[in-house]
Amino acid sequence: MRWHKRLLAAGAVAAVTLSAAACAGGQVRGAADSTEPAPSAGGAGSAADSTFTYVPNLDVVTDWDPASSYSNEIIAMQNIYESLTRYNPQTKKAEPRLASSWTSSPDGKKWTFTLREGATFHTGKPVDAAAAKASIERTIKEGQGAAYIWSAVKKIEAKDATTLEFTLKYPTPLDLVASAGYAAYVYDTTAASGDLKKWFGEGHDAGSGPYTVESWQKGKETELTLKAYDGYWGGWDGAHYKKLAFRVTPELTTAWQLLQRGEVSFVQRLNSQLFAQAGNTNTVQTAQTPSFQNLLVLFNTADGPLKDVKLRQALQKAIDYDGLVAALKGAGVAASGLVPEGLLGYTQGLTPKQDLAGAEALLKEAGYGPGGKQLELSLTYAQGDSDQELLVTLLSSALDKLNVKLSAKPLQWTTQWDQGKAKDPAKRQDVFVMYWFPDYADAYSWFVNVFHGEDAVQFNLSYLKDAAVDKEIDGLPALTATDQPAAEKAYSGLQEKIINEKAAVAVPYVQTYQRAFAKSVQGYTDNPAYPNVVFAYDLKPGA
Known part of the structure; x- marks a missing residue:
């Protein structure tokens, strides 16, 4: 547990x-x-x-x-x-x-x-x-x-x-x-x-x-x-x-x-x-420090409409990344992939940008979007979390223009997590929003916990199951211990695969700690x- x-x-x-x-x-x-x-x-x-x-x-x-x-x-x-x-x-x-x-x-x-x-x-x-x-x-x-x-x-x-x-x-x-x-x-x-x-x-x-x-x-x-x-x-x-x-x-x-x-x-x-x-x-004095905690927008890769990778990619493109970071007013910085800066595996050049035209084209290829049938999606996020609520507001607004109806539900974490782990796939959400940070200062935590295939769902709430991805994840600790340049390359390749090829997740920002003290x-x-x-x-x- x-x-x-x-x-x-x-x-x-x-x-x-x-x-x-x-x-x-x-x-x-x-x-x-x-x-x-x-x-x-x-x-x-x-x-x-x-x-x-x-x-x-x-x-x-x-x-x-x-x-x-x-x-x-x-x-x-x-x-x-x-x-x-x-x-x-x-x-x-x-x-x-x-x-x-x-x-x-x-x-x-x-x-x-x-x-x-x-x-x-x-x-x-x-x-x-x-x-x-x-x-x-x-x-x-x-x-x-x-x-x-x-x-x-x-x-x-x-x-x-x-x-x-x-x-x-x-x-x-x-x-x-x-x-x-x-x-x-x-x-x-x-x-x-x-x-x-x-x-x-x-x-x-x-x-x-x-x-x-x-x-x-x-x-x-x-x-x-x-x-x-x-x-x-x-x-x-x-x-x-x-x-x-x-x-x-x-x-x-x-x-x-x-x-x-x-x-x-x-x-x-x-x-x-x-x-x-x-x-x-x-x-009073203040401190503003980038954290190792980022926001994950996980897409249901196993069931429902988002089983279609084109629709997952369309959702990635619909998120207003720059608008969200600007609205956070310093409480978050743009993410570049899954691994926050400061950890082995951080990869530059993976910062996403909104592309509504690209999102519309992908929706149309899948039979949805403006002029097509309406796509209906469910999303869950943390109740009382103003930053996640901001993400949902911006995303809902963008999707409205693309003929996508997003039913977003704020839930207490235990309720949200229980729904995500439901044995009946029909009871699960299409989009699961949550934070993640590592148990020790190593990027392995994101990959082995959130994206490694699981028989009984715990934290892999995109439900990604890919034998090749799993094999690469399993090799990360050994590379980190024995060949760090190879580990950097492996982390970079895995992020490219999980975010771009599999479209299992979007990573809008890394949280910034905002402290105040005497x-x-x-x-x-x-x-x-x-x-x-x-x-x-x-x-x-x-x-």
Whole structure:
């Protein structure tokens, strides 16, 4: 089951703020019945004692288990837990985290990680190779969330306290896999005397990161508070935020007002109007960064009228790509193919343009369009997502002129996804709109999840089944690990095939993160490999 995280990708709500519908359940840990408000962003005491207050728009934690966690809680978990490596978007490579160095064999099938010395879990136990091996093996065994990232692993051995060796079934860039935003966490599997999953579910953590859980108050406005872990291997010299609070505020305007008043430190996304206002507010700073998240318009290649490739190509040409990007006012940039810039596989020259004359000619060839019979199509998209709604409005207007009636239905993500996966093909939509971003900084995620043939539909919501495409997709990890120029060429060819030849998808834009945060926050940089995560330890609180 991988739905938690994909809610985050596809079920955006309210001005496309990345969030998932919260899962019920979970007990309260710490000051459960406290009704005290969170400390303000510039709270009393020295700068080192101040609290960094993050404002998400929906519940923070849906799953406390680092093995299966696959949703909103990434914004907290990446501050509580650590992985062997972390992706650096500037160098476009993995860099040390719990592993200080690593090597791979020439064939890409054996990887050896050297763990840093002196790191401990919040339980006090050492982060050694045996503990890292146990956590990754448990994640693989649980088989939930993004556990598939370890699918190449054949065997893990703890050679000594600091040496962790992986033997793979096939070549894979394991340094990138180990930097994944989900399922790559190293944790203490011996933290609970009884049921570990139940223990996690009560709001406990067993990480090695700079922060540990202080209180979790499910349903409260300040849902989660983290405090500094004194034994953190990175140390606490110099100015650091010693607390990290997550204050749930569904309305963007309310979040913006709290930031203006100095009650919170960071708002993860503002709409264009509020973002422009933030740019002219002297107590606030802003950041605008291209993400690794793009919008996919998936066409039903298996059933219904869009089984005809000419009609799919006509729809691709009908989308007003330039008009949509202009209307987003900076919240998105034109896409060039499936792979966003910054990832291996990004290919220039694939940016689509509207071509209504070309669309009309293709419709006529298929017996539709002006002067022919009317084509009727169904489309589903995320309820409350103003950017997707804008796409639908522009597309409906263009199709009206081409004698195509588009019945567009906004749905909650779970409802939309259930319809897309319906066993009866007649109940499925003709066009499925959703966001996608990778689990680790590698383009493979789009291809293996969204366009590889599936017997039971999960995320291949264009229903594309092509043996040749599948074979090329299956070869991508090995090429990435052993021959990157060949991998670049393979990614380019696959995009040409999937977008142009098969016409399974249109990719209108890549989302741009629009952040606003307090002027006092120093050292913030966005890392698109970890959507909406603020690595609070790396920040320096200022006056």
